[in-house]
Amino acid sequence: MELLEERIRKDGTVKEGNVLKVDIFLNHQMDIDLFNEMGKEWKRLFADCPINKILTVEASGIGIACVVAQHFYAPVVFAKKTQSLNIDGEVYSTKIESFTHKKIYDVIVSKKFLSPDDHILIIDDFLANGCALEGLLDITKKAGATVEGIGIAVEKGFQQGGDLIRQRGIRLESLAIVESMDAKTGEITFRH
Amino acid sequence: MELLEERIRKDGTVKEGNVLKVDIFLNHQMDIDLFNEMGKEWKRLFADCPINKILTVEASGIGIACVVAQHFYAPVVFAKKTQSLNIDGEVYSTKIESFTHKKIYDVIVSKKFLSPDDHILIIDDFLANGCALEGLLDITKKAGATVEGIGIAVEKGFQQGGDLIRQRGIRLESLAIVESMDAKTGEITFRH
Numbered sequence: 001m002e003l004l005e006e007r008i009r010k011d012g013t014v015k016e017g018n019v020l021k022v023d024i025f026l027n028h029q030m031d032i033d034l035f036n037e038m039g040k041e042w043k044r045l046f047a048d049c050p051i052n053k054i055l056t057v058e059a060s061g062i063g064i065a066c067v068v069a070q071h072f073y074a075p076v077v078f079a080k081k082t083q084s085l086n087i088d089g090e091v092y093s094t095k096i097e098s099f100t101h102k103k104i105y106d107v108i109v110s111k112k113f114l115s116p117d118d119h120i121l122i123i124d125d126f127l128a129n130g131c132a133l134e135g136l137l138d139i140t141k142k143a144g145a146t147v148e149g150i151g152i153a154v155e156k157g158f159q160q161g162g163d164l165i166r167q168r169g170i171r172l173e174s175l176a177i178v179e180s181m182d183a184k185t186g187e188i189t190f191r192h
Numbered sequence: 193m194e195l196l197e198e199r200i201r202k203d204g205t206v207k208e209g210n211v212l213k214v215d216i217f218l219n220h221q222m223d224i225d226l227f228n229e230m231g232k233e234w235k236r237l238f239a240d241c242p243i244n245k246i247l248t249v250e251a252s253g254i255g256i257a258c259v260v261a262q263h264f265y266a267p268v269v270f271a272k273k274t275q276s277l278n279i280d281g282e283v284y285s286t287k288i289e290s291f292t293h294k295k296i297y298d299v300i301v302s303k304k305f306l307s308p309d310d311h312i313l314i315i316d317d318f319l320a321n322g323c324a325l326e327g328l329l330d331i332t333k334k335a336g337a338t339v340e341g342i343g344i345a346v347e348k349g350f351q352q353g354g355d356l357i358r359q360r361g362i363r364l365e366s367l368a369i370v371e372s373m374d375a376k377t378g379e380i381t382f383r384h
Contacts, residue, residue, distance in 0.1 A: 069222075
């Protein structure tokens, strides 16, 4: 998606350790107009899919998912990190390892909100090693729900997560795939 | 807001320990159409305020804030719980005690995203003892930003948070204020 690639080039910053900071528009400060354009694009890409629910994981996926959901006329469910006292006992749970925070989270979704009747679009801001996605896929599998596809804003194409998902035959639409980036020059190359 | 009160009566559940569960439409599964109606109502209530940015805190405030922001043509900034390795060193920070999770969080906002030029609308899903709001107000004060007002979906009127905020002269618009609720009968009474 050209609009997103342009925005990453303009406002993204490459840091040492394969870190791409896009916190000015994607995952700390959030550009809602951009999210709506992303929603239109995913709606175009998944137009043939009977999607009735959007699934994401807290925290930075939630904003994108909620704005994008308007283009699918669907509710959003977000997977929660760690057990909350306000969650009923009956939950689907899995473990997700966070590359960013260097720890393992328990992630849960109430059984009330996922069922075999659901046709899910998974939405998240970033895809690198794919741990968060594997966790969400595990939860949908436990629920017996159908995953129609996955929409990712920024995929780090030089890490393995995206390829592992595609090899499993799951439809993955990343709106920008970073092929390589250079912390010294700031240069970012996208896959097309 | 009648629509929200009706929805709470219909889909909310009162549990022992002053817990009001509205996870079917507000803070686990999220009804985006409802969020848009809430956005229209806050836009009406804050029509005279020069709001240029929406501030919330992860996780359950983010979805509401992002949908509501569309009615103000403003970006959203969400305060993050705990220090992330992807956050630049320069942040405003405060501590927030969570009633729900029984612990204290460090909460941060990058200094890039709040300044004395900002006129902030704070949005969150719940107001009970007000700890999360006090934290967000502390961060805006450190940034020198102007808080035009606070929009809360559900206020527990029988806890002190809302009154403490109003006593400080801050404009607080809660769309539903629960005056009392009864876990045995399931009855919920709203303040008007």
